[in-house]
Amino acid sequence: xxxxxxxxxxxxxxxxxxxxxxxxxxxxxxxxxxxxxxxxxxxxxxxxxxxxxxxxxxxxxxxxxxxxxxxxxxxxxxxxxxxxxxxxxxxxxxxxxxxxxxxxxxxxxxxxxxxxxxxxxxxxxxxxxxxxxxxxxxxxxxxxxxxxxxxxxxxxxxxxxxxxxxxxxxxxxxxxxxxxxxxxxxxxxxxxxxxxxxxxxxxxxxxxxxxxxxxxxxxxxxxxxxxxxxxxxxxxxxxxxxxxxxxxxxxxxxxxxxxx
Amino acid sequence: xxxxxxxxxxxxxxxxxxxxxxxxxxxxxxxxxxxxxxxxxxxxxxxxxxxxxxxxxxxxxxxxxxxxxxxxxxxxxxxxxxxxxxxxxxxxxxxxxxxxxxxxxxxxxxxxxxxxxxxxxxxxxxxxxxxxxxxxxxxxxxxxxxxxxxxxxxxxxxxxxxxxxxxxxxxxxxxxxxxxxxxxxxxxxxxxxxxxxxxxxxxxxxxxxxxxxxxxxxxxxxxxxxxxxxxxxxxxxxxxxxxxxxxxxxxxxxxxxxxxxxxxxxxxxxxxxxxxxxxxxxxxxxxxxxxxxxxxxxxxxxxxxxxxxxxxxxxxxxxxxxxxxxxxxxxxxx
Ligand SMILES: [Fe+2]
Ligand SMILES: [Fe+2]
Numbered sequence: 001x002x003x004x005x006x007x008x009x010x011x012x013x014x015x016x017x018x019x020x021x022x023x024x025x026x027x028x029x030x031x032x033x034x035x036x037x038x039x040x041x042x043x044x045x046x047x048x049x050x051x052x053x054x055x056x057x058x059x060x061x062x063x064x065x066x067x068x069x070x071x072x073x074x075x076x077x078x079x080x081x082x083x084x085x086x087x088x089x090x091x092x093x094x095x096x097x098x099x100x101x102x103x104x105x106x107x108x109x110x111x112x113x114x115x116x117x118x119x120x121x122x123x124x125x126x127x128x129x130x131x132x133x134x135x136x137x138x139x140x141x142x143x144x145x146x147x148x149x150x151x152x153x154x155x156x157x158x159x160x161x162x163x164x165x166x167x168x169x170x171x172x173x174x175x176x177x178x179x180x181x182x183x184x185x186x187x188x189x190x191x192x193x194x195x196x197x198x199x200x201x202x203x204x205x206x207x208x209x210x211x212x213x214x215x216x217x218x219x220x221x222x223x224x225x226x227x228x229x230x231x232x233x234x235x236x237x238x239x240x241x242x243x244x245x246x247x248x249x250x251x252x253x254x255x256x257x258x259x260x
Numbered sequence: 261x262x263x264x265x266x267x268x269x270x271x272x273x274x275x276x277x278x279x280x281x282x283x284x285x286x287x288x289x290x291x292x293x294x295x296x297x298x299x300x301x302x303x304x305x306x307x308x309x310x311x312x313x314x315x316x317x318x319x320x321x322x323x324x325x326x327x328x329x330x331x332x333x334x335x336x337x338x339x340x341x342x343x344x345x346x347x348x349x350x351x352x353x354x355x356x357x358x359x360x361x362x363x364x365x366x367x368x369x370x371x372x373x374x375x376x377x378x379x380x381x382x383x384x385x386x387x388x389x390x391x392x393x394x395x396x397x398x399x400x401x402x403x404x405x406x407x408x409x410x411x412x413x414x415x416x417x418x419x420x421x422x423x424x425x426x427x428x429x430x431x432x433x434x435x436x437x438x439x440x441x442x443x444x445x446x447x448x449x450x451x452x453x454x455x456x457x458x459x460x461x462x463x464x465x466x467x468x469x470x471x472x473x474x475x476x477x478x479x480x481x482x483x484x485x486x487x488x489x490x491x492x493x494x495x496x497x498x499x500x501x502x503x504x505x506x507x508x509x510x511x512x513x514x515x516x517x518x519x520x521x522x523x524x525x526x527x528x529x530x531x532x533x534x535x536x537x538x539x540x541x542x543x544x545x546x547x548x549x550x551x552x553x554x555x556x557x558x559x560x561x562x563x564x565x566x567x568x569x570x571x572x573x574x575x576x577x578x579x580x581x582x583x584x585x586x587x588x589x590x591x592x593x594x
Binding site: 035037040041043044045046047057060082101102154155158160166247 | 326329330333336337338339340341342343344345346349350352353356357359360363398448451452454455456458459564567568569571572573574575576577578580581582585586
């Protein structure tokens with residue numbers, strides 16, 4: 001990521017939104033995952049969950065910084081993280097849902113990291129060289145997240161009656177939100193056109209191929225399809241998002257212009 | 261490996277049994293090693309009282325790291341920038357890592373982490389009472405790094421040369437990270453002090469609340485301390501409470517000047533004759549109240565640890581059950 005390699009002009013507004021959406025996914029899921037620090041079932045998981053949250057927040061910083069440059073309105077990572085309202089955030093709804101319990105937490109990371117991994121793989125050859133550099137760094141992190149969360153999904157699915165019940169309940173709850181990953185969008189069209197990144201809708205088959213064997217190994221059954229489509233990536237979020245932002249943004253909001 | 265870490269075997273099979281305490285030859289060997297400034301290792305014979313003292317001290321230290329994750333953890337979700345969020349999260353994670361090294365050191369003395377955890381959760385074991393104070397503003401995070409990690413370093417540097425090898429080695433690693441924490445805390449405060457009036461007030465308020473509890477971290481005055489004599493003989497305690505406290509105060513006054521904050525002690529002034537700062541009377545009644553469970557957060561901190569443990573029971577059980585099943589499946593396949 002040398003100065004030379006940094007792309008500072010967006011090929012289209014869709015390009016900016018594409019990068020911002022990825023940054024928001026990482027930020028919001030990082031914020032949620034960090035809630036576990038100090039409260040995990042076992043000390044090793046306090047460490048592992050903090051690790052994953054740190055990776056995600058690190059990715060968010062790079063992606064939002066890059067999105068801000070592409071946008072060219074002088075917004076840095078913090079302006080984007082702390083000064084936008086709900087509708088301006090473009091993360092997948094899945095990322096903002098409450099942790100609930102360890103099963104939902106790990107299953108969410110398992111589902112999301114497998115999606116993110118596919119994106120990073122494609123983005124290695126992005127025409128946006130900065131985005132390609134971010135992908136090269138982040139892909140190793142996503143592999144670890146997929147591995148660690150996947151191991152837990154299997155442990156929980158296979159473990160005890162209670163852990164199986166919780167893992168299945170987590171899957172039943174989260175599964176409907178995964179359809180949002182693949183809804184076509186204008187930003188995707190523009191980004192794909194310019195060679196910035198893939199249409200997210202084209203990743204569905206590969207994602208299912210990565211997710212199904214995991215769920216099978218964990219002996220979890222796939223919920224029946226539902227017509228519901230969440231819309232977080234278009235700026236229409238769940239009720240949880242406002243609370244998450246109220247907490248995350250509070251200091252910047254009550255001390256406008258202060259530096260930290 | 262996770263399942264093993266939950267309950268380690270009790271005894272190094274090659275070690276001499278610790279119950280045979282009355283062997284003059286072994287005692288002489290032990291004394292000679294201590295006198296020569298050498299390390300006692302898990303396989304070595306040691307007096308039972310030495311082992312017990314170490315278990316108590318190391319486990320209290322481990323519990324302090326774990327409970328200490330809570331007050332600063334209180335600000336992770338509200339950190340004001342992404343960089344500060346990452347720094348704070350990494351710091352709290354480090355404290356968890358310190359807990360892990362220390363539990364591992366305690367386990368070399370034949371106690372399991374599960375047993376020690378149980379002692380904490382049942383309220384039998386103590387942890388540093390500094391963590392029973394609340395974190396009320398973002399500046400508390402910086403002040404904890406500066407003063408609390410700072411005091412911890414003063415207390416812990418002598419332990420890097422403690423006579424018990426595994427404890428000493430854990431402390432070397434921990435001290436490196438603690439001094440990093442202290443610098444980060446100071447840096448966060450410097451930034452705030454260069455900020456708005458409201459930010460400077462936030463820092464001063466946090467300093468007012470944390471100063472006295474921080475200097476209480478060194479424990480009772482030497483004249484009132486139990487254990488000290490024997491622990492010094494054993495090479496577990498190398499510098500007295502009052503000497504450490506004085507050293508900390510002398511170093512901190514200058515840092516407070518750099519920051520531009522006032523330490524809340526009107527009697528704090530340089531004593532030319534002593535070559536140290538004089539300071540006011542410590543409120544030991546408050547100290548003992550908090551130690552004995554009557555600080556603002558004692559109940560909440562322990563409740564948070566219990567909740568994490570109880571809510572996590574099904575997860576730990578699932579991991580064990582899966583490991584069992586996987587082992588049985590592997591056996592059946594072989
Ligand atoms: Fe620590
Ligand atoms: Fe620390």
